[in-house]
Amino acid sequence: MKKKSVCIVGLGYIGLPTAALIANSGFKVSGVDIHQNIVQIINKGGIHIVEPDLDIAIKEAIESENFKAYIDVQKSDIYIICVPTPFHKSLGVPIPNIDYVLDAAKSIAKHLKSGDLIIIESTSPVGTTETVRNYIKDSGVNIDNINIAYCPERVLPGKILKELVENDRIVGGIDIKSTKLASDFYRNFVKGEVFETTAKTAEMCKLVENSSRDVSIAFANELSIICDKEDINVWELIELANKHPRVNILQPGAGVGGHCIAVDPWFIVSRDEDNSRLIRTAREVNDFKTNWVIERIKIAVSDINAKKNIKPIVACLGLAFKPDIDDLRESPALEIVSSLSKQGYDLIVVEPNIKNHELFSMTDIYSAIDQADLLVILVRHKEFLSQEIIPKLKKSNTLDFCGALQ
Numbered sequence: 001m002k003k004k005s006v007c008i009v010g011l012g013y014i015g016l017p018t019a020a021l022i023a024n025s026g027f028k029v030s031g032v033d034i035h036q037n038i039v040q041i042i043n044k045g046g047i048h049i050v051e052p053d054l055d056i057a058i059k060e061a062i063e064s065e066n067f068k069a070y071i072d073v074q075k076s077d078i079y080i081i082c083v084p085t086p087f088h089k090s091l092g093v094p095i096p097n098i099d100y101v102l103d104a105a106k107s108i109a110k111h112l113k114s115g116d117l118i119i120i121e122s123t124s125p126v127g128t129t130e131t132v133r134n135y136i137k138d139s140g141v142n143i144d145n146i147n148i149a150y151c152p153e154r155v156l157p158g159k160i161l162k163e164l165v166e167n168d169r170i171v172g173g174i175d176i177k178s179t180k181l182a183s184d185f186y187r188n189f190v191k192g193e194v195f196e197t198t199a200k201t202a203e204m205c206k207l208v209e210n211s212s213r214d215v216s217i218a219f220a221n222e223l224s225i226i227c228d229k230e231d232i233n234v235w236e237l238i239e240l241a242n243k244h245p246r247v248n249i250l251q252p253g254a255g256v257g258g259h260c261i262a263v264d265p266w267f268i269v270s271r272d273e274d275n276s277r278l279i280r281t282a283r284e285v286n287d288f289k290t291n292w293v294i295e296r297i298k299i300a301v302s303d304i305n306a307k308k309n310i311k312p313i314v315a316c317l318g319l320a321f322k323p324d325i326d327d328l329r330e331s332p333a334l335e336i337v338s339s340l341s342k343q344g345y346d347l348i349v350v351e352p353n354i355k356n357h358e359l360f361s362m363t364d365i366y367s368a369i370d371q372a373d374l375l376v377i378l379v380r381h382k383e384f385l386s387q388e389i390i391p392k393l394k395k396s397n398t399l400d401f402c403g404a405l406q
């Protein structure tokens with residue numbers, strides 16, 4: 001039987017690896033991105049993001065001619081939406097922005113034929129799959145035999161290609177037929193189990209997974225602040241508490257970032273503020289931790305200034321939102337560096353995963369250690385954890401906000 005054609009809309013951290021995987025599983029895949037430069041890079045067999053082995057997978061997909069990138073949606077049998085779902089930053093609770101998903105749906109709608117399947121992978125507030133269905137219907141498409149399902153992505157950046165295949169998936173359609181079609185499609189290339197449910201449950205499932213992580217990290221971050229005041233080593237404390245057979249406390253850091261955990265809990269809170277008090281508080285605790293780190297650095301700078309009568313140079317180690325990636329979205333480290341920079345502090349920035357940044361010039365770790373009066377470890381990148389670097393950091397005046405020196 002001829003394999004169905006697939007069009008992936010949005011070729012970022014999720015869409016591009018997904019396109020490579022599906023194309024290398026033998027489907028004819030077209031990928032779409034609104035950015036011409038992304039389309040050009042991919043069609044030359046290259047990639048525009050950092051993700052291990054993705055370059056090899058894309059090269060293989062392009063050379064096999066199973067995959068090509070375009071600026072416009074291509075007529076296909078299956079459409080997968082992998083566009084961003086940020087939030088509108090407002091004074092109150094941030095509100096989810098599903099405009100990109102609706103734009104993608106609009107560009108798909110004109111190509112739809114009876115029997116087609118649309119899958120939304122973008123993390124979305126509850127009700128989005130139904131909204132997309134109504135949106136397509138309102139654009140004049142006969143929706144009777146169009147199948148629509150939601151299947152959230154739960155991969156870990158840095159391990160995306162492995163997890164795309166091995167993770168279990170949750171698939172929920174607007175009706176039973178959509179659910180079945182979509183889950184059978186994933187079973188072609190996913191080795192994990194594919195679980196079938198409703199669209200609303202699948203949407204909520206993704207939001208709950210990330211909110212659960214956010215709440216757990218908030219607990220660790222709150223402990224880190226309490227312990228600092230009590231002069232208790234929080235890393236040792238957590239290690240000891242975790243010796244309890246039923247306790248598993250996560251590690252504190254400079255806050256919580258990224259496109260998912262720092263964003264998705266708001267998708268729940270904004271729909272039901274009265275009943276999501278814990279989820280909201282966790283978000284606020286994690287955001288507060290970032291401000292607390294800024295204040296701690298400022299106090300350390302004042303101390304050096306008072307002791308040595310100099311304006312100290314502060315080396316900030318890490319800009320990304322977590323270790324060993326180049327992703328700066330919602331990054332606490334970036335927020336800390338930006339805030340200190342705006343306040344006129346003398347900064348050196350080390351981010352081994354980024355060559356150029358529009359605001360900050362990058363220094364290597366060795367020069368930073370040589371030049372800085374104060375080093376602050378904001379992200380546990382592997383480059384800061386080597387046998388050679390750790391003793392140098394320990395010998396220097398270093399504030400460690402992520403347990404790198406433990």
Ligand SMILES: NC(=O)c1ccc[n+]([C@@H]2O[C@H](COP(=O)([O-])OP(=O)(O)OC[C@H]3O[C@@H](n4cnc5c(N)ncnc54)[C@H](O)[C@@H]3O)[C@@H](O)[C@H]2O)c1
Pocket residue numbers: 009010011012013014015032033034035038082083084085100103104107121122123124153154155156157259260
């Ligand atoms: N990155 C992750 O680790 C991760 C994990 C799980 C879920 N998600 C979710 O997956 C979705 C995509 O995330 P991402 O990290 O891949 O985002 P991304 O920003 O890396 O990629 C999205 C791409 O979509 C393109 N785009 C935007 N509008 C478009 C349109 N109308 N048509 C075609 N292309 C369009 C953008 O140019 C961009 O290249 C988000 O909802 C995110 O929350 C991401």
